[in-house]
Amino acid sequence: MFARVALLVLKKDIAIELRSYEIISTTTFFAAACVTIFSFAFTRDDETMAMSAAGIVWIAIAFSGTLALSRTFERERYGETLKALLLAPASRPAIYVGKLLGILCLIFATEILVVPMVALMFQSPLFNRPGMLLGLLVTGTIGYAAVGTLFAAMLVRARTRDVMLPILLYPITIPVIIAGVEGTTALMLSPPDEAMASLWLALLAFFDVVFVTLSLWMFEPLMTE
Amino acid sequence: MSDPDAFDRVDLTDLSRNFGRRRAVSRVSLALRRGDILGLLGPNGAGKSTLLSMLATLVTPTSGTIAYGRWNTKEHGVEIRRRLGVLGHELHLYPELSARENLQFFADLYDLRDAGVVERALDQAGLTERADDQVSSFSRGMRQRLALERSLMHQPTLVLLDEPFTGLDDRAVGIVTQRFRGLAAAGAILVVATHDLDVADGLITRMAVMQAGKLLLATDSGTNVRQQYRALVGAA
Numbered sequence: 001m002f003a004r005v006a007l008l009v010l011k012k013d014i015a016i017e018l019r020s021y022e023i024i025s026t027t028t029f030f031a032a033a034c035v036t037i038f039s040f041a042f043t044r045d046d047e048t049m050a051m052s053a054a055g056i057v058w059i060a061i062a063f064s065g066t067l068a069l070s071r072t073f074e075r076e077r078y079g080e081t082l083k084a085l086l087l088a089p090a091s092r093p094a095i096y097v098g099k100l101l102g103i104l105c106l107i108f109a110t111e112i113l114v115v116p117m118v119a120l121m122f123q124s125p126l127f128n129r130p131g132m133l134l135g136l137l138v139t140g141t142i143g144y145a146a147v148g149t150l151f152a153a154m155l156v157r158a159r160t161r162d163v164m165l166p167i168l169l170y171p172i173t174i175p176v177i178i179a180g181v182e183g184t185t186a187l188m189l190s191p192p193d194e195a196m197a198s199l200w201l202a203l204l205a206f207f208d209v210v211f212v213t214l215s216l217w218m219f220e221p222l223m224t225e
Numbered sequence: 226m227s228d229p230d231a232f233d234r235v236d237l238t239d240l241s242r243n244f245g246r247r248r249a250v251s252r253v254s255l256a257l258r259r260g261d262i263l264g265l266l267g268p269n270g271a272g273k274s275t276l277l278s279m280l281a282t283l284v285t286p287t288s289g290t291i292a293y294g295r296w297n298t299k300e301h302g303v304e305i306r307r308r309l310g311v312l313g314h315e316l317h318l319y320p321e322l323s324a325r326e327n328l329q330f331f332a333d334l335y336d337l338r339d340a341g342v343v344e345r346a347l348d349q350a351g352l353t354e355r356a357d358d359q360v361s362s363f364s365r366g367m368r369q370r371l372a373l374e375r376s377l378m379h380q381p382t383l384v385l386l387d388e389p390f391t392g393l394d395d396r397a398v399g400i401v402t403q404r405f406r407g408l409a410a411a412g413a414i415l416v417v418a419t420h421d422l423d424v425a426d427g428l429i430t431r432m433a434v435m436q437a438g439k440l441l442l443a444t445d446s447g448t449n450v451r452q453q454y455r456a457l458v459g460a461a
């Protein structure tokens with residue numbers, strides 16, 4: 001029942017996005033613009049350029065992720081459809097998971113563009129260990145989106161939601177972003193520091209467990225006024 | 226309303242809700258029974274929508290209780306919501322999806338396994354011809370009819386309607402009021418918050434008038450609505 005509801009919400013979100021491509025086009029464009037601006041902003045000192053790539057990847061993910069979060073919940077605000085979801089005889093945490101999965105799909109789609117783009121524009125060895133990079137991206141994105149989905153849902157009725165979302169989200173997800181940046185940097189060393197990257201990966205997995213558990217626990221009370 | 230497990234009454238006892246220092250609903254007590262069509266009347270800001278939100282389990286009372294038969298929201302939230310139908314100010318529809326897709330999504334969410342439920346709802350809404358059109362292309366009245374059928378397709382026991390006649394033409398109002406009478410006759414409890422006193426007169430079987438969060442009147446009469454309302458609240 002839980003998985004069925006979560007998948008229903010995910011399927012609905014994908015169907016709506018496929019009608020307009022509104023969120024995916026804006027987030028990828030925004031992320032690409034971020035990366036391009038950064039590539040011009042940094043001086044062309046080879047090592048600095050290459051090593052800053054890790055930070056650029058995660059900044060682009062965080063910024064475009066915020067955009068995806070606010071646009072996704074803006075849709076649910078229009079027509080108060082989030083209220084309709086909360087009125088359904090379904091587990092409210094399952095609705096949270098459905099929304100989270102939708103956000104993850106959007107951010108992963110953005111990453112498919114951003115990561116190769118950063119590797120190319122910054123001439124950085126991001127793909128030294130593609131498997132571990134994938135692990136860092138997946139765990140980091142889950143941690144970021146787990147908190148983001150909770151806050152975006154909570155702020156859906158707030159007039160200042162667009163301002164409040166980054167103010168609330170960034171301080172709490174700083175550990176996730178730092179772990180992502182450090183893990184990615186470790187993979188770009190020559191030779192790659194796999195032990196260090198594994199440590200950051202484990203830390204990200206730990207954050208995921210904590211953030212997802214807390215969000216599942218807090219979603220229902222936060223969504224009831 | 227043949228659901229044997231459903232509640233047959235809803236009791237509100239000393240129900241209050243504060244938003245910060247503002248008291249939106251103040252010590253309201255009411256008893257609703259199957260077959261009732263309660264007209265919830267009052268000027269803007271009277272607390273009608275807050276009361277409906279509390280009945281819909283979306284807002285927690287600051288004090289007081291709501292009992293749905295022997296159920297309460299804390300322990301039986303899912304069971305209660307399965308038997309709730311809500312039509313609010315906003316229509317709870319996805320404009321990017323078609324009428325059929327909207328109904329199918331909510332039918333799946335409510336785990337309605339009857340294959341014909343979506344087609345019947347489309348038929349009731351008079352939208353069979355436009356079933357595959359995006360809701361964004363519909364007029365307000367068409368959306369309102371679709372939203373109403375969306376909120377009723379799981380045959381709820383408690384139906385909460387906030388301004389259900391908005392955007393409907395005369396003919397549609399007639400059809401919808403007939404539909405409400407049919408639901409009440411089948412044993413549903415209807416709560417209709419409206420400013421349309423002419424439509425309410427003759428539809429509702431009971432009346433509750435609120436002002437500034439307080440319940441001014443709760444009567445078993447559903448006639449002479451305008452006169453009673455005017456006597457309590459002023460010109461309407």
